[in-house]
Amino acid sequence: MTPDQGAGLPVLLEAVLGVGSEPELRTTLQHLVDSAADICGARYAALGVVDPERIRLTGLYTAGMSEAERAAILGLPDGRSGLIGTLISDPRPLMPDDLAKDPRAPGFPPGHPPVHSFLGVPIRVHTEVFGYLYLTEKRVGGPFLPEDLALVRVLASQAGIAIGNARLYETARRRERWIEGAAAVTTALLAGRPAADALMCVAERARLLADAAAGVILQPTPEGGMEIVAASTHGDPGDLVGTTIAPGSAVLEQLLGGEPVFIEDSSTDPRMTTPVRERFGPSMMLPLQSGGQLIGTLALPRARGGRPYDAVDRLLASQFASQAALALVLADAQHDREQLAVYEDRDRIARDLHDLVVQRLFATEMMLESTKKRSAAAASGDTVGEELARAVDELDSTIQEVRTAIFALQQPPTDAPATFRGRVLRETRGAAVLLGFAPSVHFAGAVDALIPDPVAKDLLAALRGALAAAHRRAEVTSIEVEVDAAPDRVRLTVTDDGRTRRGTRGTTLTWDAAL
Template sequence: MQSAARLTRLLEAVLDVGAGLDPRTTLERLVAGAAELTGAAHACLAAPPDAPEDLTGIRAGRAPDPGAHPAHPLRVPVRAGDEEVGELCLADRSDGRPYTAEDEQVLRVLAAQAGLAIGNARLYGTARQRARWLKGAAAVTTALLTGRTDDALTTVAERARLLAGASAGVILQPTAEGGMEIVTASAPDDPDGIVGAVIAPGSPVLEQLLGGEPVFVADSATDPRMTTRVRHRFGPSMMLPLQAQGRLIGTLALPRRRGDRPYTAVERLLATQFASQAALALVLADARRGRARLAVYEDRDRIARDLHDLVVQRLFATGMTLESTLRRPGADDVRDLLGRAVEELRSTVQEVRTAIFALQQPPADPPAGPRGRVLRETATAAALLGFAPATRFTGAVDSVVSDEVLEPLLTALRRALAAVVRRREEVTRVEVSVDATGDAVRLTVRDDGGTGTTVRWESRL
């Protein structure tokens, strides 16, 4: 190739090599340009043993014969910064002549340009990767703080798994025994048997995690520090503490399948930053839920006070007025009408008191005590009936009804309500009464289906 033409082609090759942002494409252009400019019949990139798969197997021209010794080979290293990404190898020049110093200089120019291009491509890839992790962390924070998710830990595990390209996203939390247990997992390819796996107390990994240090594992199946029963399923893994404001919430684990590529230093850094931001979002979301619960409690207390101070007093005063009217002489039909009105007011007062009791129960806690347990059964029936049964309590139910009496009472109540649910097409009202006056507790369940049905149950206190 003439010098002028060769220089022109060299400049074109330099521009071509530097045009891409994909490292493999850049190296393919490098190998092809080197073969063309030097007349090499065979050109390849000899990648180091630890090179990523996308930088191996790059060649141009015909492959050399197995066992052949190429004549007059020429080798030039390709460096991206301080890292040697491979060695450009040329052999078997088509005209049979040895490679010249000019050929080597051409090769070095191409290798230097390729190194710059690869460095730029990696910086670009790192920037895009960082942007993905930041966007993912922002999405998790938004979801947690705006209440758009019911399970905060699963949200963190799922998003981290997708960002890291892991086979599973796992959250572990400390146990009372001093170990750590997997409490939630996002593992669409292998969902069985992961939740509930435990890192036993005393594990070296556990000591690092409880101390707030990340742990990076090359192969979970063979690393002696890994002790969970599911470790054999995974290879490279990151275990990152979820720690914020001095509080250790748990650990985010991101294992890959055995044989998958290891995590890079950039991926480890970005995942660690994600875990820190997710932990802070979890703490803030928990505080937000606490404030919301407090607001609910305060509002319920206000409603309960209003109901008791205003509604109950007015109902009670009206009932007293009607009772005094009953004592006056008058027509029997008026007396019957007033009697029914007084009974209805008494029933209403009981229902209002029941509503006040329900308002005072913490919304996130399971119902406690006989009243709460009975109300839970009626609420379950309400979801099936389409309306809430009217529930009344008479006497000190929570004080005098023991657990031994409560369980058969609840069994009788469930059976009665189940029978009502089976006839729900013809039922428009259900009344549940629990009377704990005297030496016995009495349960009565009435409905207006058909000709009306009444179920009674009684037990001594």
């Protein structure tokens, strides 16, 4: 052991202890590069992180450079040429005597400080090359010595172990965040959020977890493309919602087939055809599917020039997408069950009203009607008859109102059609449940364009009353509903073939309204 080595050992031991004590990967890497510069007395030191999938640099940590010197460097080393490229392609220690005479000297990015002496070693994590550590410009002048190389190799070896531990710690923390995020999304969706809010919840949570510029949900369109239906961004996402991927796109074929798509740079990838692609860089597009059912796609683009997604990012985001898709399916099924429970409860109420309340009212009306006839010959018959007639009319009106309420209970509580034509058809379908047959409906004229909402509400109320009255009549087997709209008026006609109290068959009720 030389005197220089003996002097450097305490510094090395302190550096190894410092590197191994940091759980955060970024802090570990910065501490490593600072320690290497101190041990060997180098003016500059740098640690480059290599992406094994892309064989290029994804990060650079430096020591000894001022903010002005760092700002003057234009980008990272290309990782393919010069000494840096040699360290990546052939990860063995390098210590040339003088860079000015070495043909491998080019490769530093423009703006890098001029260097002469150089020492570089690879950093391995198990069998994988994590990156490289290089030192330049020994402060005492002259080239680096073999003793310096020995110290740096020991530091790099210990750093590989510390980096491996830090990566495991960071991966565990990222996995924990994604699991917590998936659990939060599942809880929120099963709490009964509307469909639009549920999709927005997935997009928002995924954007935050992935540190993306946007979280986007796309769903298939009837034309065979895909449309953005929910978007979460740092600002206003209004220009994203409604953006479509046209049929025939190579990306679209993968997405509709339930395959994930990973994009290096959305702004330059020819597969990306949407007009908003210019603002984004790395992107993940993950299928939202459960049990073979494709709900849509979760897209997580980062800003242009943003950090690429690594293998851990892709794995965790794909697992989140699978969990979110399952939660969406379960939430939709729960919503259907709740709707079915509402319908069943309404049917029960309608049956109870029809079987108990209406029948008793009708029986009371018949008794009063009989009493009125028997009292017609009495001395006070005029007064009693009038009172009984009013009572009969009140009961008749009450029965009509209850029947109208019964028909209204047959209507779905949500997702009502917006057009007048659809609302009329909705009323007649609901009436068919009690009538035992579906009334026939005919429209004449542009009913949806001509009839304003206030008039539409009055006509629908009249239609409900007419259907309830028809149901009251005996032996009714058919009902015809006709809506005739003209530019200046609208007419609603309801005709049934039921038997009236007087024994005649067939009743026609007509309502006219000015437009």
